[in-house]
Structure formats: structure tokens, C-alpha cells
Amino acid sequence: MNNTEPFLNYSRYLNNKYGCTAYRVSIDGGFSCPNRGEERENPGCTYCSSYGARSAYIGETENDIKNQIDRNLKILTSRYDAKVFMLYFQAYSSTWAPVDQLKAMYDYSLSLGNFKELIVSTRPDCLSEEVCELLASYKTDQFDVWVELGLQSSSDDTLERINRGHTRDQFESAFTMLRSFGLKIAVHLIFGLPGEDHRTMMETVRYTAALRPDGVKLHNLHIPDHTEMFDELAAGEMAIPSSAGHVRYIADAIERFHSETIIMRLTTDTPRNRHSVPGYMLDKTIIYNRVREELLRRGTKQGVFF
Numbered sequence: 001m002n003n004t005e006p007f008l009n010y011s012r013y014l015n016n017k018y019g020c021t022a023y024r025v026s027i028d029g030g031f032s033c034p035n036r037g038e039e040r041e042n043p044g045c046t047y048c049s050s051y052g053a054r055s056a057y058i059g060e061t062e063n064d065i066k067n068q069i070d071r072n073l074k075i076l077t078s079r080y081d082a083k084v085f086m087l088y089f090q091a092y093s094s095t096w097a098p099v100d101q102l103k104a105m106y107d108y109s110l111s112l113g114n115f116k117e118l119i120v121s122t123r124p125d126c127l128s129e130e131v132c133e134l135l136a137s138y139k140t141d142q143f144d145v146w147v148e149l150g151l152q153s154s155s156d157d158t159l160e161r162i163n164r165g166h167t168r169d170q171f172e173s174a175f176t177m178l179r180s181f182g183l184k185i186a187v188h189l190i191f192g193l194p195g196e197d198h199r200t201m202m203e204t205v206r207y208t209a210a211l212r213p214d215g216v217k218l219h220n221l222h223i224p225d226h227t228e229m230f231d232e233l234a235a236g237e238m239a240i241p242s243s244a245g246h247v248r249y250i251a252d253a254i255e256r257f258h259s260e261t262i263i264m265r266l267t268t269d270t271p272r273n274r275h276s277v278p279g280y281m282l283d284k285t286i287i288y289n290r291v292r293e294e295l296l297r298r299g300t301k302q303g304v305f306f
Contacts, residue, residue: 006295028091124174192221215262259303
């Protein structure tokens with residue numbers, strides 16, 4: 001973090017590391033998760049749609065790994081003149097398979113491009129020592145391996161209400177195991193979950209900050225169509241924060257994270273065609289600028305309350 005910026009954002013971290021902008025090549029490896037079962041048919045977390053965080057770049061019907069990677073590389077190269085790429089298993093829980101299948105999937109996918117990093121998104125209950133050992137086997141001094149680990153809230157009551165399917169203790173055990181293998185860890189949190197207020201959210205932030213993750217992704221609550229949470233909202237059983245409220249939550253959270261924790265995301269990036277919730281969150285660039293302005297207005301920066 002430099003003297004002119006109030007927090008360490010992800011793009012600046014990558015630019016410093018690689019000397020240029022680096023881009024994630026997001027793919028859906030065909031994994032599911034324990035909540036939904038192998039065919040992705042069972043109800044999952046109450047906010048989770050059938051897309052399972054699948055990138056819009058992939059398209060909604062393409063499942064072939066090579067075609068997904070080729071499509072993403074073409075888009076990123078033509079649109080942004082991208083030259084540095086990171087392979088990102090984004091959709092669902094990308095460690096939920098036998099280790100031999102995971103190795104075959106990772107090996108094949110990494111062979112399809114000149115990737116500088118491997119990034120795997122998963123859940124606390126989809127990790128084992130064998131999986132961590134496999135992930136660590138890809139790590140070198142020149143090649144980072146990141147695991148994005150969903151926590152969302154440190155409140156077990158909230159985790160139960162949203163049908164998350166794991167506890168805070170399970171998350172902490174998974175986090176500790178990943179760290180023991182020297183893997184980089186990014187924690188996902190959601191602000192505005194039902195039943196949570198500012199105090200509850202900041203308790204989650206303080207809990208997460210104390211673990212000193214390498215990065216965090218902070219999300220506003222997005223509620224896709226055809227989810228259980230969408231039905232709750234439509235029935236008037238919950239409310240969602242405004243953009244102004246989310247900016248406050250983010251600024252308060254950044255003040256509480258250690259100055260070396262990378263702030264990797266400030267909002268969700270859900271395509272408009274995947275939800276119709278009123279009060280749609282402002283564009284991520286606007287949110288970023290407002291968070292920055294708020295911290296500068298306060299005269300504070302990342303880590304002041306760590």
C-alpha cells in the first residue's frame with residue numbers, strides 16, 4: 001500500500017508483481033458441492049443459483065474445458081490486450097472430487113495456456129490433507145497457488161439460516177490446514193445476510209482479520225432469481241443494504257484488516273440478466289471510488305483498527 005491509496009487493492013498488487021495487468025481466466029470445471037449433490041440439483045445455500053458463481057465470460061451452455069479457456073483467452077486478449085493470465089476454477093466447489101480426478105483436471109487445464117497462477121475456489125468441507133498436498137505440489141517460487149475459501153459469516157446462526165452447510169470451526173480447521181501447506185488463502189465474506197446488522201458483520205471482519213488471510217473478497221448480498229432467498233425477499237421476510245450502506249460496511253471493514261491483506265473485491269459482479277432484485281447495487285467502479293473517497297474523508301486507511 002502506498003501513501004496515496006487508503007487500501008491495498010488486488011489490481012495494484014498484481015501490477016506490482018507482474019509489471020502489468022494480470023487477468024483471471026475463469027472456468028467451470030464441472031464440479032458441484034456437498035449441498036447440491038453431484039448433479040447440482042439439490043437446494044444449496046439459500047442465495048446460490050444454479051450458475052454457482054459461473055463467470056458470464058464462459059457463457060451459459062459451454063462445458064468443455066478447452067473451449068472455455070480458449071474463449072476466455074480470446075476475449076481477454078482482444079478486449080484488454082492481456083498478456084499475463086491466471087487459471088481460476090471459479091464455479092462451485094473446485095476441490096470436491098477424488099484427488100486423482102482433481103489432478104487430471106488441474107494438469108490438463110494448466111496445459112492449455114501459459115498461466116502464472118492457479119486459483120481454486122472451494123468450501124471448508126471440501127478440503128483434506130490429500131487435496132492440500134496436491135495443490136501445494138503446483139506451487140513454486142515463481143508460481144503461486146491460491147485457495148479461495150468461502151466463509152461468508154462467522155456466525156453459526158447465520159450459516160445455519162442460509163443453509164451454508166458448514167460451521168465456523170470447520171472453516172477455521174480448513175484455513176489452518178491450507179496455511180500449513182504454504183498455500184495462499186483468500187476468504188470470501190458477504191455483507192447484508194439476513195438477520196445480520198453492522199455489529200454482526202464487523203464481528204465477522206474482526207474474526208477473519210485476526211487470521212491474517214493473504215486476501216479477502218468482500219461481497220454485497222446478491223440474490224439471483226429462482227433462489228430460496230429471492231422468495232424470502234419477495235415475501236417481505238428480509239431486506240438488503242443500499243449501495244450507501246454497503247460503502248460504509250466496506251470502509252469499516254478495510255480499517256480492520258491488516259495492511260498487508262489484499263482487498264481483492266468490494267462487490268459482486270452478477271450479470272443483470274441473472275437477477276431482478278430491486279435496488280440493484282451500483283457499478284463496481286463507482287463503489288470502489290466511493291469507498292476510497294470515504295476512507296480519505298475519514299482520514300483513515302487500511303489497518304488503522306487492526
